[in-house]
Structures are given as structure tokens and as C-alpha cells.
Amino acid sequence: MISSSKDAIYSQPAEQVSDFRFDENVAEVFPDMIQRSVPGYSTIVDAIGQMAGRYAEANSHLYDLGCSLGAVSLAISRYVQTPDCKIIAVDNSPAMIERCQRHLQAFKSPVPIEVVCEDLQKVPIHNASMVVMNFTLQFIQPDQRAAILEKIYQGLKPGGVLVLSEKVSHPSEQGNALLVDLHHEFKRRNGYSELEISQKRSALEKIMLTDSFSDHEDRLKKAGFSDIVMWFKCFNFASMVAVK
Ligand SMILES: C[S@@+](CC[C@H](N)C(=O)[O-])C[C@H]1O[C@@H](n2cnc3c(N)ncnc32)[C@H](O)[C@@H]1O
Numbered sequence: 001m002i003s004s005s006k007d008a009i010y011s012q013p014a015e016q017v018s019d020f021r022f023d024e025n026v027a028e029v030f031p032d033m034i035q036r037s038v039p040g041y042s043t044i045v046d047a048i049g050q051m052a053g054r055y056a057e058a059n060s061h062l063y064d065l066g067c068s069l070g071a072v073s074l075a076i077s078r079y080v081q082t083p084d085c086k087i088i089a090v091d092n093s094p095a096m097i098e099r100c101q102r103h104l105q106a107f108k109s110p111v112p113i114e115v116v117c118e119d120l121q122k123v124p125i126h127n128a129s130m131v132v133m134n135f136t137l138q139f140i141q142p143d144q145r146a147a148i149l150e151k152i153y154q155g156l157k158p159g160g161v162l163v164l165s166e167k168v169s170h171p172s173e174q175g176n177a178l179l180v181d182l183h184h185e186f187k188r189r190n191g192y193s194e195l196e197i198s199q200k201r202s203a204l205e206k207i208m209l210t211d212s213f214s215d216h217e218d219r220l221k222k223a224g225f226s227d228i229v230m231w232f233k234c235f236n237f238a239s240m241v242a243v244k
């Protein structure tokens, strides 16, 4: 098993908080960070595995785009029984990919997993029965998001699905403030201090630009997806299945 430490990255006051990056420091504490930061994270990852069990077709690819340490790929490998499937796990952070390789080797997946260190925008998608972006699209420049969804749509087989999980914004100021507040309360209960919460918020401000659910729905429909199902929502975190 890969070792994982407690996230204390934002615990000390910084003169200036630099932009959030998926570097060595973050990769080192990532399982703890994401578990304490994203409501329902384990539930979401496990349910993505379940969906893979339903949607995986024989001789097809399942993509995990922005795989980090490979949690989604592992969940998929636990549920897929279909023969001759391949999981393709992609991330452009060398620190994440290096740990992901070690993690996956330790678990010995019954389904082959190819791990690719590359910008997901450069990776061809083809013969896919399922594509997953679990909290990844939010880190891509907004003007580049539509092209990625179009590429995914083209690479999916008929009836294939994209699972898209995102932190979302709410259109009304009051409603958004409520969801942000509930999320911060969730973080406090998970042991993060006010300083950690506010410094992480500043670090993410410019690099994680969130859309509303209707922005996502419109963009997915424009890319060609026929049905968009929000299957999970807790506070300002949502996961959607978009069907080709
Ligand atoms: C919040 S994490 C994803 C968590 C992961 N999917 C999971 O379920 O544990 C976002 C990941 O996306 C990766 N990422 C961001 N932009 C990317 C890009 N353009 N190409 C590939 N990976 C990217 C980051 O390096 C990071 O590991």
C-alpha cells in the first residue's frame, strides 16, 4: 500500500498564498485531502465502479481522466466482469502518476490498466464504453471545456456514458452562500481550521473555476449527449451521468 500523510498544507499562515498545484506536496497527502474536502467522495468513487459494471462493454476502453492516485480506476476494476476491457488512466501531474503506478501495482487489478502521464486534452479517446472525469474538468480553462466534451462524445460508443463530477456554483447569491457555508462546516468537522479553509480557498480561486449545473447540462447537450442525469449531490458537489 502507498503511504499517505495527513493534509496540513495550509495549516501555517503564509505571507502570500500561491496558486494550488497538483505537485509533490499535494500528491503526498491527496487521499486525506480529498476525503476531508469533498462530501461523499468515497460514495461517489464506489458508485462509479458500480456504473462501470453496468456500462463496460467487451473489447472497449474505460477512461479515467485526471486519475490522480487511481482511486476511480481501482473502483472500476473491482466491478467490471466483462472480458477484454482496458482502463486508461490519465493525469498530467508527474507526482500523481508516479504514486498512481505504485498504488495500482500494489492492488494487482484483474482488468488491465494503462497509466498515461499526459495532458488529457492531447489523449485520443476511442472505442470507449465509459469516460470518467471525477473532479477534473473544473481545473481546465473554461474556454477549453466544450472541446473536451465534444472529443469525449466522439470517442464514446453508442449508449456509452460520461460520468462528470464537479464542484458546482449555485445561480442565486443567497443559495450559493448557503452551499459554500455548509461545505465549510463539513471541512471544519473534518478537522480543518478557519485558516486552512481560507488559505485553500485563496489558492483555488484562480485555478478552479466552477460552473452551475445548468452550464454543465447545456454544454453536455451541445456536445451531443442525449440524457444528463444528476445522480449525486451534496452541498456544492455534484456528479452527473451523460448518456450518448
Ligand atoms: C481533484 S483531482 C481528481 C481526483 C481523482 N479523479 C479521484 O477521483 O481521486 C484532479 C486531477 O486532475 C489532474 N489534471 C488537471 N488538469 C489536467 C489535464 N489538463 N490533463 C490531465 N490531468 C489533469 C490533476 O493533476 C489532478 O490529479
Ligand SMILES: O=C(O)C(=O)C[C@]1(C(=O)O)C=C[C@@H](O)C=C1
Binding pocket: 033, 034, 037, 038, 135, 167, 200, 201, 204
Ligand atoms: O473546494 C474545495 O475546498 C476543495 O478542496 C475541493 C477539491 C476538489 O473539488 O477537487 C479541490 C482540490 C483538491 O483536489 C481536493 C478537493
